[in-house]
Amino acid sequence: MRLLRSALLATLVLATALPALAAAVVAPAGNRSAEQPTIDMSSIKRAGETKESFDAKYRRIYALLQRDKTLIRSIKRAAKTYGVDPVHLIGAIIGEHTYNVGGLDSAQSYYVKALAYLGTKDLAFGYKGESVTDFVARPEFDGCDNLKSSYDLWTCREDVWDAEFRGKTVDGKSFPRDRFSKVFFQPLYAGQTFGLGQINPLTALTVTDIVHKKSGLPLLSAEQAPQLYQAIMDPNMSLDYMAAIIRLSIDVYRDTAGVDISNNPGITATLYNVGDVKVRARALAAERKRNKNAMPQENYYGWLVNDRQDELRKLL
Structure with missing residues (x-):
């Protein structure tokens, strides 16, 4: 009976999902803007550096x-x-x-x-002697641990970083007001x-x-x-x-x-x-x-x- 209920539930979920997929509207081809939107200043700066x-x-x-x-x-x-x-x-x-x-x-x-x-x-991901692996083992990240996909897991960790650590001092350690990826995933200042x-x-x-x-x-x-x-x-x-x-x-x-x-x-x-x-x-x-x-x-x-x-x- 349990297997039957599981099968029925799976069928119901699939049937519910199919209309949503079928209803997806195709984004029109080409650009919405007649002219190119403003180019980011960081790109302009890099182009200037390379002349x-x-x-x-x-x-x-x-x-x-x-x-x-x-x-x-x-x-x-x-x-x-x-x-x-x-x-x-x-x-x-x-x-x-x-x-x-x-x-x-x-x-x-x-x-x-x-x-x-x-x-x-000697390449390693971390910040001021704390590896990123140890950092995400802090209790603030416990709510992320049960997420199945890699995308959901690391996105959750980014969200916790923004909410609990970014630009703050936690347990006596100050953290930069910057992106999680830039703080913890830029060893040796090798770039992003x-x-x-x-x-x-x-x-x-x-x-x-x-x-x-x-x-x-x-x-x-x-x-x-x-x-x-x-x-x-x-x-x-x-x-x-x-x-x-x-x-x-x-x-x-x-x-x-x-x-x-x-x-x-x-x-x-x-x-x-x-x-x-x-x-x-x-x-x-x-x-x-x-x-x-x-x-x-x-x-x-x-x-x-x-x-x-x-x-x-x-x-x-």
Whole structure:
């Protein structure tokens, strides 16, 4: 009888979920804005430091992708594994190397850096002598421990950080008024994002269970910083993490806001750039209750991807 009740319950849950999925509204293709939204000042500053225009940076990364057929095959392979259009991965790579990092002449440099990080034994995630593993074992984080998915677990920990520790003094120890990822996941001041997809170590941890299930790669741990850096630096692995991040965004927007963004790479690129996917999806869901025509909006980064989509597809 217990098994029968469980089966009936599972059927009921599935039947309840199906209409929500079927009711997802497809986000219109292209940009909502006629002109590119204002570019973030941090991107403008980085471009000034390299004395290279955004268009020049775009052309440089485009040329790399155009000549590296092996990399394009890897992009297609990762996209197929996670059930996304490969133009989403192309868009994220283009966006990151146009706005967030300097020019790149060869993807080979990322393989070299990946090996270098793997050999760096003193890399560790923590703050002022306290490892991030010990930090999240504090009682304030107990409410997160039973969460099943890596995304929910680490998002919960970020929320606790913001509410209980950020900019505060706790047990005699003061904590910066800054992001959890910047405080605990920036050893040796090595930067915040890495590799072809410019992935933050914390972001990689949020999708490690998805990547493990889909691609068979080892589960990442905050206790093993060199291995985590290798995963996000080596294109053979980092593309899987990129695809998982994009897949997660598509699924969250479909399930939370009832909007299918799978055919709008400018929107997935925007989310790849700004993060906080569930928060933004919930905000869109609330807005759609007031205005059923409300749709996600691209930022300057995603606008470029949609604006150049025909050109980006030629790479595939």
